[in-house]
Amino acid sequence: MKKESLLVAVVALVVGLLGGYLVFSISNAGKSQQSTTLIPAGSGSPTDYTQRIAQAEKIVAQDPKNLNAWISLGNDYFDTDQSQKSINAYSKALEIEPNNPNVLTDQGVMYRKVGWYDKAIVNFEKANQYDPNHLQSLFNLGIVYAVDLKQPEKATPYWNKYLKMDSSSPTALQIKSLMQQTGSGMQPANK
Numbered sequence: 001m002k003k004e005s006l007l008v009a010v011v012a013l014v015v016g017l018l019g020g021y022l023v024f025s026i027s028n029a030g031k032s033q034q035s036t037t038l039i040p041a042g043s044g045s046p047t048d049y050t051q052r053i054a055q056a057e058k059i060v061a062q063d064p065k066n067l068n069a070w071i072s073l074g075n076d077y078f079d080t081d082q083s084q085k086s087i088n089a090y091s092k093a094l095e096i097e098p099n100n101p102n103v104l105t106d107q108g109v110m111y112r113k114v115g116w117y118d119k120a121i122v123n124f125e126k127a128n129q130y131d132p133n134h135l136q137s138l139f140n141l142g143i144v145y146a147v148d149l150k151q152p153e154k155a156t157p158y159w160n161k162y163l164k165m166d167s168s169s170p171t172a173l174q175i176k177s178l179m180q181q182t183g184s185g186m187q188p189a190n191k
Contacts, residue, residue, distance in 0.1 A: 049076050052072065053080075101134045123137075124140045159179055
């Protein structure tokens with residue numbers, strides 16, 4: 001179906017864009033005997049994810065305030081479709097750094113994936129409050145309203161704001177296309 005293809009494309013794009021945020025090195029200060037270097041993010045084999053998750057879980061068990069470990073764990077759960085575990089890991093990261101727009105947005109994407117659209121919207125709006133130029137949160141606000149809630153008129157202001165900051169990237173082109181597909185007569189601000 002056309003809607004399913006569109007949704008798959010949107011999810012793939014979101015995951016791809018967030019992949020750029022996956023480069024984290026995790027340190028465990030004060031524990032020099034223990035190696036805390038993770039397998040490089042972006043390495044996508046199941047074994048690599050399993051090893052990185054095991055390493056990050058060990059680190060957070062010993063150092064529950066390790067922000068980078070919680071973010072890495074959330075990202076790896078995100079990438080391996082473990083939505084609830086990802087949400088929980090991002091929650092731990094947000095307890096340490098509540099104003100992180102990237103973590104708020106990543107957690108919002110996971111909320112969206114499990115169908116908690118209201119929580120996703122809250123996260124995306126918070127991310128945009130902390131960083132008014134946070135493009136990924138604007139993009140995702142539009143997706144939830146236009147695709148999930150079938151309220152394209154509510155997506156328009158977020159996507160127009162996005163397009164004012166970025167009118168030519170692949171994501172901007174996708175937004176323009178989505179605006180034309182989902183809205184009755186809705187036109188993007190920047191063609």
